Amino acid sequence: MSDEDHGQTEYGWRSSRILIISTACLALFTETLLYGFVVPILPYMLEVRLHIDPSQTQSITSALLSVHGFATLILTPLIAAAADKTPNRKIPLIISLVVCLGGTVLVAFTPTLWAIYLGRILQGVSGSAAWIICLAMLTDNAGPGRVGRVMGLSMSVVMTGTVAGPTVAGALLEWMGYWPAWSVPIGIILINIAGRLITEEPQKPPPSPPRTEEDVENAETSPLLSGSDSECSAETFSQDKDTCLPAPSSFYWVMLRDCRVLASISTTTVNSIIIAGFNATLPVHLRAIFNWGSFTVGMMFLLIRIPTIVFGPFMGMLRDHVGLRYPTALGWLLLTPLIFCLGIPSGPEHHGKEFFVTCIACIGLGSTLIQGAGVLHTITILRDVELKQPQIFGRQGGLSRVFAINEVSFNAGLMFGPLLAGGLTEAIGYSYMNIILAVICFANAVFVFYFFEKGISQSEK
Structure with a gap:
């Protein structure tokens, strides 16, 4: 039995490739849904719940959407570097989902304008972390020769989330009201957290030395090519x-x-x-x-x-x-x-x-x-x-x-x-x-x- 099969047998269905890929795709869907979900609801939040003058709606809307991108722009390289060094991605993804839940609840309650800004920042940071972690999970668990297909599936899921955000929010707000609309993303985040708590990534075997003729040849010639830098x-x-x-x-x-x-x-x-x-x-x-x-x-x-x-x-x-x-x-x-x-x-x-x-x-x-x-x-x-x-x-x-x-x-x-x-x-x-x-x-x-x-x-x- 291979190391990969042994790791999957140890955890059973909880470490199955399908379950891990599904939870990663669900997290990507959730993060892309949240960015656009607030768009059709913002005028109602600002003008009805916070009683802001309608003439300020456009400028505040632009600022609230921009702050989401600004937070992720700064922190993404740091998150990517940390993700590369993390052997197990379960805990980081759970943390990002919990932060996302807190930011979404803060935006939905709309206590003050600054609270909405803070909530959007939390959504942006957690979304960036989830995006990088999930793409790494998909790459690790796709299997040989299947990375392209799995990435194509994930991009379809991402686009579905992008479409569903403003569409679902607008329809629910008009047909059912404010809180029924916000119950959808909050419920999806809770399902995400539950799914990630269930899954277990199989233990990865330590990297093996080069085995192909080309790899052995490169390994033998590398010190000669590097000269005095042979200890690199x-x-x-x-x-x-x-x-x-x-x-x-x-x-x-x-x-x-x-x-x-x-x-x-x-x-x-x-x-x-x-x-x-x-x-x-x-x-x-x-x-x-x-x-x-x-x-x-x-x-x-x-x-x-x-x-x-x-x-x-x-x-x-x-x-x-x-x-x-x-x-x-x-x-x-x-x-x-x-x-x-x-x-x-x-x-x-x-x-x-x-x-x-x-x-x-x-x-x-x-x-x-x-x-x-x-x-x-x-x-x-x-x-x-x-x-x-x-x-x-x-x-x-x-x-x-x-x-x-x-x-x-x-x-x-x-x-x-x-x-x-x-x-x-x-x-x-x-x-x-x-x-x-x-x-x-x-x-x-x-x-x-x-x-x-x-x-x-x-x-x-």
Whole structure:
């Protein structure tokens, strides 16, 4: 019996791969649901529960959505470094879920405005920790040759949470009331905690020495290549440069100097800016021009996200055949006129509602070409670098730090998106704000076209 089978037998069904993957996916779903859940409810919370002047709703909404991204932007690299050193991820994930529960309860009770800010910060920090821990759990428990399928499943779950947040919140608030709406995320978090208490990760066997002919050959020649640096460990040895590079710092130094990685970061960041910008401006804008309530606003968010859930697997097949460059550049190019047109309707006359809904639906379709492209491209670049310089980022590689780079990029967009979209809407109007976002999309299309890889790297095949 192998070590892995022995570990699974020791705990029985509690350490089954399916259960561990399911609890990780549920945690990812919960964290993405919570970010957008508050969006349709915020006007009610601010104006009815806290009696704040409606003229301040837009600016406060933008600030509350930004503080979520700001907290995660600062702490994500520290959380990623700590997660890499944690042998068992059960306790850290439980702690993050408990913190998330506290932040959600604080936001839901809405005692004061500063308490909502504190609750959003707690949600952001716990969400970032859960995201990194869960991705590591999925990678560890996927099994040989199944990482891609498991990660694809997790991304579908994440997008479902993104869609469900504002949609479910808007519908429950309008149909059932304030507290029935908040009971849903609080109940899901409690289920998360219970599920994580039940599961037990199997004991991992100690890493074995290199066994293949190539590994043995590399191990025998490494001291000769490094010369006087022969005492360097395998985790710090760079074969091409004949130097000892500290793995934690050299990863960011090597990767962030590559324009291809910067293009990946740009794609992830701008995409999250648009998502967060819509979250910050659509509820107030649609109430002002069409007098739409929380349910209809929630349906607009559903219309944006549902194409990614439906067509996501087909997009994966397309990327496998033609690579990432052309679909991603085309996606940004299509979003340019669509986001520009989104700002044209100024009222219910002249079929403004129909035109607006059509633009939203087309933006959702165009976004399928962009979703996930940034992280996939960064992983492709990582594999190319590690193929040319084996163990440059340590024996375990740099995959977890790739997740950290993209998490920071996405959270930067979550922080700046509401400030940019909300600030521009208040300063120059909703239509001109959309023009600026359209220009950013066009610039990103050019950046992606010049720096994204044409196809899949050899190491990914």
